[in-house]
Amino acid sequence: MDLNTLWFILVSVLFAGFFFLEGFDYGAGAMLPLLGKSDKERRLIINSFGPIWDGNEVWLLTAGGAIFAAFPHWYATLFSGFYLALFLILLALILRIAAIEFRSKKEDPVWQKRWDIALTIGSAAPAFLFGVAVSNFVTGVPIAANMQYAGTLWNLLGPHDLLGGLVFLALFCYHGCLFINLKTDSPVLKERVEKYAPRLFFAMLAMLVVWLVCMFILSDMFKSVPALILTLLAAVALVFSILTFLKKRPGLAFIGTGAGIVLFTFAVFAGMFPNVMISTLDPAYSLTIYTASSSAYTLKLMSIVAACLVPIVLAYQAWTYWVFRKRITEKDLEQMHY
Amino acid sequence: MDVLILARLQFAITTVFHFFFVPLSIGLALFIAILQTRYKRTGDEKMKQMVKFWGKIFLINFAMGVATGIVQEFQFGMNWSEYSRYVGDIFGAPLAIEALLAFFIESTFLGLWIFGWEKLSKKLHLACIWLVAVFTTVSAFWILTANSFMQNPVGFTLNPVTERAELTSFGQLLGNPHTVYQFSHVFFAALATAGFLILGVCAYQLIKGRERDLFTKVFKQAAVFAIIGSLAVAGIGHFQGIYLVEEQPMKMAAADAHWNTADKPDWPIIAIPNKAKGNNALALKVPGLLSLLSYNKFGQQVEGINDLQKEMTATYGADDYIPNVWITFYAFRFMLLAGLLMILMAVLALAWKQKLLEHGKFLKLLLPCILLPFIANTGGWLVAEVGRQPWIVYELQTVSQGISQVVSAPVVLLTLLGFTAIYTVLLVIAVKLVLKTCRDGMTAETNIGEPPVASAV
Numbered sequence: 001m002d003l004n005t006l007w008f009i010l011v012s013v014l015f016a017g018f019f020f021l022e023g024f025d026y027g028a029g030a031m032l033p034l035l036g037k038s039d040k041e042r043r044l045i046i047n048s049f050g051p052i053w054d055g056n057e058v059w060l061l062t063a064g065g066a067i068f069a070a071f072p073h074w075y076a077t078l079f080s081g082f083y084l085a086l087f088l089i090l091l092a093l094i095l096r097i098a099a100i101e102f103r104s105k106k107e108d109p110v111w112q113k114r115w116d117i118a119l120t121i122g123s124a125a126p127a128f129l130f131g132v133a134v135s136n137f138v139t140g141v142p143i144a145a146n147m148q149y150a151g152t153l154w155n156l157l158g159p160h161d162l163l164g165g166l167v168f169l170a171l172f173c174y175h176g177c178l179f180i181n182l183k184t185d186s187p188v189l190k191e192r193v194e195k196y197a198p199r200l201f202f203a204m205l206a207m208l209v210v211w212l213v214c215m216f217i218l219s220d221m222f223k224s225v226p227a228l229i230l231t232l233l234a235a236v237a238l239v240f241s242i243l244t245f246l247k248k249r250p251g252l253a254f255i256g257t258g259a260g261i262v263l264f265t266f267a268v269f270a271g272m273f274p275n276v277m278i279s280t281l282d283p284a285y286s287l288t289i290y291t292a293s294s295s296a297y298t299l300k301l302m303s304i305v306a307a308c309l310v311p312i313v314l315a316y317q318a319w320t321y322w323v324f325r326k327r328i329t330e331k332d333l334e335q336m337h338y
Numbered sequence: 339m340d341v342l343i344l345a346r347l348q349f350a351i352t353t354v355f356h357f358f359f360v361p362l363s364i365g366l367a368l369f370i371a372i373l374q375t376r377y378k379r380t381g382d383e384k385m386k387q388m389v390k391f392w393g394k395i396f397l398i399n400f401a402m403g404v405a406t407g408i409v410q411e412f413q414f415g416m417n418w419s420e421y422s423r424y425v426g427d428i429f430g431a432p433l434a435i436e437a438l439l440a441f442f443i444e445s446t447f448l449g450l451w452i453f454g455w456e457k458l459s460k461k462l463h464l465a466c467i468w469l470v471a472v473f474t475t476v477s478a479f480w481i482l483t484a485n486s487f488m489q490n491p492v493g494f495t496l497n498p499v500t501e502r503a504e505l506t507s508f509g510q511l512l513g514n515p516h517t518v519y520q521f522s523h524v525f526f527a528a529l530a531t532a533g534f535l536i537l538g539v540c541a542y543q544l545i546k547g548r549e550r551d552l553f554t555k556v557f558k559q560a561a562v563f564a565i566i567g568s569l570a571v572a573g574i575g576h577f578q579g580i581y582l583v584e585e586q587p588m589k590m591a592a593a594d595a596h597w598n599t600a601d602k603p604d605w606p607i608i609a610i611p612n613k614a615k616g617n618n619a620l621a622l623k624v625p626g627l628l629s630l631l632s633y634n635k636f637g638q639q640v641e642g643i644n645d646l647q648k649e650m651t652a653t654y655g656a657d658d659y660i661p662n663v664w665i666t667f668y669a670f671r672f673m674l675l676a677g678l679l680m681i682l683m684a685v686l687a688l689a690w691k692q693k694l695l696e697h698g699k700f701l702k703l704l705l706p707c708i709l710l711p712f713i714a715n716t717g718g719w720l721v722a723e724v725g726r727q728p729w730i731v732y733e734l735q736t737v738s739q740g741i742s743q744v745v746s747a748p749v750v751l752l753t754l755l756g757f758t759a760i761y762t763v764l765l766v767i768a769v770k771l772v773l774k775t776c777r778d779g780m781t782a783e784t785n786i787g788e789p790p791v792a793s794a795v
Binding site: 058064078150 | 398412414419431446500505
């Protein structure tokens with residue numbers, strides 16, 4: 001395996017990790033108004049991801065940095081091409097950070113209500129937009145011979161892309177529900193999760209099936225055998241999650257959605273390989289892991305850096321999850337930050 | 339408006355906003371780590387409350403730093419994608435390393451610190467804030483390594499096949515002399531920024547007569563931060579200036595509105611630069627000082643803007659190589675003036691601290707001084723970035739070559755307005771929250787970790 005392939009895999013791992021980890025705190029944030037009716041319930045939800053959301057978000061920053069360092073043309077074409085979509089994601093993320101940090105700084109119901117709305121929008125919007133982006137990754141976008149994006153914002157917002165956005169939103173909301181179910185100890189929240197999680201799952205499943213059919217027609221994704229297998233495995237994991245959830249096994253159910261998200265992300269990247277940006281104008285214009293990449297020197301350097309640092313990062317992030325493994329209760333709220 | 343101007347304005351605004359918070363985060367994290375070390379040694383519950391009080395201000399600031407920081411990483415690709423293509427092979431590496439090495443540690447261990455007061459042992463909990471402090475600084479090192487490449491590109495070769503600059507020596511990229519000056523400059527500026535904020539907040543608490551002993555103690559420590567920061571940044575700045583006269587003579591000539599090469603150049607205190615005529619319409623000057631500032635000795639010849647323009651035209655072809663002299667010149671002077679006032683106030687705070695602490699007027703004077711480092715920080719970045727123009731990477735690529743080809747002016751205007759609006763609103767909210775925290779004082783429920791101990795209230 002050459003270093004270009006290695007970095008393609010690493011980028012896909014970073015996105016898989018990002019969707020898995022930030023997926024549940026986006027979902028929990030987006031479900032805030034439906035699950036948390038009182039301030040206490042909302043604080044329970046926010047504090048359930050309080051110690052870890054910032055670390056989760058770094059997966060996205062690192063994915064961006066990794067693309068920049070290993071595939072500068074991918075970074076340049078993607079970020080300048082998806083300009084307005086990225087702008088909306090950035091606004092949402094800024095709003096979300098402020099909402100989480102500022103909400104608890106004032107004991108004022110109006111103030112808290114406003115930040116709750118900001119948190120919901122700031123969580124739901126990126127969840128939806130990342131789905132739109134993934135859909136565009138798979139079906140491709142107009143890219144000209146000079147590697148430049150040759151479309152407008154509207155090219156990114158086809159019906160199947162919007163459907164992809166809804167799939168991600170529903171998937172993350174479902175994932176977030178299971179996370180809350182696992183991390184909090186509140187009968188009220190449990191009851192509401194039990195009400196919403198199955199609905200979210202079946203809505204997501206229905207949309208996912210339609211979206212996959214669209215992808216089958218519109219893209220070459222399923223000509224790749226690994227992508228096909230990974231998609232099937234992801235589906236099995238998701239079905240596993242709803243079955244275990246209904247059998248009141250919250251831990252297994254959460255592992256199920258997590259595995260589903262990770263496998264599905266890998267499926268998408270496997271379907272693109274060896275392209276990183278697929279051109280709808282001419283397959284020859286697509287950016288690949290070779291035409292978009294850095295020099296051999298930089299790839300080698302970054303590989304050494306990643307080999308040294310990634311295991312350490314994984315170790316201390318895992319340790320953090322271990323430290324905060326306990327379910328939080330209303331009693332804990334007195335000691336909680338948010 | 340021109341897309342280039344808009345994209346540059348967007349970079350300027352987002353960077354200046356971001357850099358309101360960054361130096362404060364670096365300095366405050368270190369300060370809090372030191373306070374908490376003291377708490378760990380003495381077990382004094384009051385000191386613990388003090389740590390939490392500064393922690394609250396730190397977290398508001400840190401959140402703003404994160405919120406404004408994400409845009410930084412993305413806008414190289416959004417607005418400057420041709421730049422990203424041309425030097426991404428080099429420039430992407432420090433950015434990725436910053437994320438992998440520093441962002442992960444900062445965010446993870448900050449979460450552990452905020453929520454870990456009761457969950458971790460005292461030792462481990464203290465280690466968390468030290469990790470945050472150290473790696474916030476490490477983060478600054480990597481991003482300044484990236485910026486230093488734009489100021490003084492090293493360790494690369496131009497590849498004619500790929501038509502871009504490619505990294506040939508990571509060692510040279512790391513050892514860029516520009517990084518040494520810039521990083522130490524920023525680090526000590528961060529100490530001063532935190533020092534003056536803490537001095538101001540302590541002064542306010544002392545005026546209100548709250549916790550006199552404790553805030554006096556903290557005041558003294560902040561005075562040490564302020565004096566070390568202000569003096570070191572001035573000293574480093576001087577030698578950085580000498581270095582830049584060699585590396586980027588145009589930037590320094592513009593910063594001093596020095597138009598014509600002269601043997602015993604004067605240093606203008608204030609001037610009215612006139613680019614069309616290539617001179618100053620009016621200038622109040624100190625005779626011969628520019629030579630001393632540029633070379634550490636009198637009577638040395640210093641090249642002027644007009645002559646440098648001719649030289650660069652000869653080397654790089656016809657273009658306007660003169661940065662905006664007004665902005666560069668006055669940003670430099672605001673920085674110097676703020677820096678001098680900082681040294682003066684820090685000396686006063688340190689030298690006569692006991693007497694002055696009982697002197698209400700001096701304490702009140704320290705409140706507006708909180709702003710001085712922010713003025714100096716902003717001025718410094720304007721000199722560094724505006725003074726480099728028209729280059730995006732010095733003598734390698736111009737800003738007009740680096741801008742995205744597929745992005746139009748209305749779109750950049752939209753995002754410029756969007757980011758500016760949300761940043762402004764959040765800045766106002768953050769400042770209000772910090773003011774509220776100060777008004778509440780440290781005996782109020784600090785909302786980090788457990789509720790206040792009854793005896794300590």
